[in-house]
Amino acid sequence: MELTDQLGREIINRLSKYIDVPINLMNPQGKIVASTDPTRIGQSHGGAITVIETTEPQFITAEEVTHYSNVKPGANLPIFHRGRLAGVVGLTGRPEQVTQAAGMTQGSVEIALEQIYIQRQAFYQERQWNHWLQQLLQTEAIDREELVREASYTLRVDVNRTWQVLVFQAEEPFELAESLQTMFLDEDYLFILPYQDNMVIAVLHYPDASSLPFNDIDSLIGVGEPGFSVHGIRQSFKQACEAIDLSGTKGEPIYSRDLQMERLLHNVNADTFHEVTEVYQNRLQQLEQVYRITLTQFFKQDMKMSRTAEVLHIHRNTLIYRLDQLTRKVGLDPRHFKDAVILQTILIHF
Known part of the structure; x- marks a missing residue:
C-alpha cells in the first residue's frame, strides 16, 4: 500500500491536531500528496527523493537546503508497509527539534497504513463471501464444483468439511455480526455475515455450535443440522430458518433436530x-x-x-x-x- 492523495489528506488532518510543526507526506515518487501547507501539494520534494533512493532518514539543516530542490530544514523519514517503501514523511524545523516528532509521525503513519490495509482486506473478503453466499442460497440449482473451487482458490478455504449453520434474526444485523465475530473469535467458523434486511448467518465447523453461549443475544436464533460441504451448508441454512419460523424465543437457540415432527407437519x-x-x-x-x-x-x-x-x-x-x-x-x-x-x-x- 502506498501513500495516495486521499489517504495522505486523511492522515494529515488527524496528525495536525497533535503536531504543531509543518508536515509533508510524499508518495514513493517523491511527490508531496498531502501537507499542512496546501501550496506545496503536487510539488516534487528533493529530500524525499534522496530518502527513496537510499531508504535512509534524511536530516536537512538550514545550511544544506541549497543542496536539494524544493526543501526546507527538517527531518524526512521513510515509511514502510509490509517491507515495501510506501512513501516519506517530512517535518519542517531544526532537525534536532523535530526528529522525535518525525519518528512518532512515521510510526503513526505506518500503523494507519496497516489498519487501513486490514480493513480493506476484510471488506474485500466480506464482499467475496457475500457473492459466494448469494450463489449458494438464491439459486435453485447450485453448481457445487464451482462453489467449492471458488472457495478454495479465491477465498482460500476448504469447504469440504462438516458445517452447522446458525441464523440470527435481529433489527441491527450489522452490529450483531460484529458482536458475533468477537464472540466467536476462538471458534472455527467459515463466515459470519449480515444477510438480507434482518438476518445474520454464521457457518461454524461442527460441533462447535453446541457449546456457544447465547444468553446475551437479543435475537431469534435458529440452528440447522450439521451438513457436509456446500449442499450441507445450504440445507442447514434452510433448517435453521424453518426452526425460527416454527418456534422462537429470543436468546435461546432453536435446534432443528428438536422440531422434527413440527418440520414434517409444516411441509x-x-x-x-x-x-x-x-x-x-x-x-x-x-x-x-x-x-x-x-x-x-x-x-x-x-x-x-x-x-x-x-x-x-x-x-x-x-x-x-x-x-x-x-x-x-x-x-x-x-x-x-x-x-x-x-x-x-x-x-x-x-
Whole structure:
C-alpha cells in the first residue's frame, strides 16, 4: 500500500491536531500528496527523493537546503508497509527539534497504513463471501464444483468439511455480526455475515455450535443440522430458518433436530392440508384466544394434564372444561391421537 492523495489528506488532518510543526507526506515518487501547507501539494520534494533512493532518514539543516530542490530544514523519514517503501514523511524545523516528532509521525503513519490495509482486506473478503453466499442460497440449482473451487482458490478455504449453520434474526444485523465475530473469535467458523434486511448467518465447523453461549443475544436464533460441504451448508441454512419460523424465543437457540415432527407437519402438501383442515381451522380461529393458548401448551407438555394445568396456573378441572369445550366447538378432541395430529398441524400453519 502506498501513500495516495486521499489517504495522505486523511492522515494529515488527524496528525495536525497533535503536531504543531509543518508536515509533508510524499508518495514513493517523491511527490508531496498531502501537507499542512496546501501550496506545496503536487510539488516534487528533493529530500524525499534522496530518502527513496537510499531508504535512509534524511536530516536537512538550514545550511544544506541549497543542496536539494524544493526543501526546507527538517527531518524526512521513510515509511514502510509490509517491507515495501510506501512513501516519506517530512517535518519542517531544526532537525534536532523535530526528529522525535518525525519518528512518532512515521510510526503513526505506518500503523494507519496497516489498519487501513486490514480493513480493506476484510471488506474485500466480506464482499467475496457475500457473492459466494448469494450463489449458494438464491439459486435453485447450485453448481457445487464451482462453489467449492471458488472457495478454495479465491477465498482460500476448504469447504469440504462438516458445517452447522446458525441464523440470527435481529433489527441491527450489522452490529450483531460484529458482536458475533468477537464472540466467536476462538471458534472455527467459515463466515459470519449480515444477510438480507434482518438476518445474520454464521457457518461454524461442527460441533462447535453446541457449546456457544447465547444468553446475551437479543435475537431469534435458529440452528440447522450439521451438513457436509456446500449442499450441507445450504440445507442447514434452510433448517435453521424453518426452526425460527416454527418456534422462537429470543436468546435461546432453536435446534432443528428438536422440531422434527413440527418440520414434517409444516411441509405437508398444501392442497391436502386445506382439504382436511379447512373446516376445523375456521372453527378454531373463531374461538377465544385462551383456547388456542391452552391447546398449544397441552401439546407442548406432551398431552399431560397435570403438567399443562401447572404451566397455565389453572386447576385441572378448568383444563378439562376447556378441552371439552374445544372438542365440542371444533369437532376434534386433542386427547385422541389422530385428532391431536390434525390440531397440531393446524397450529403449526397458523
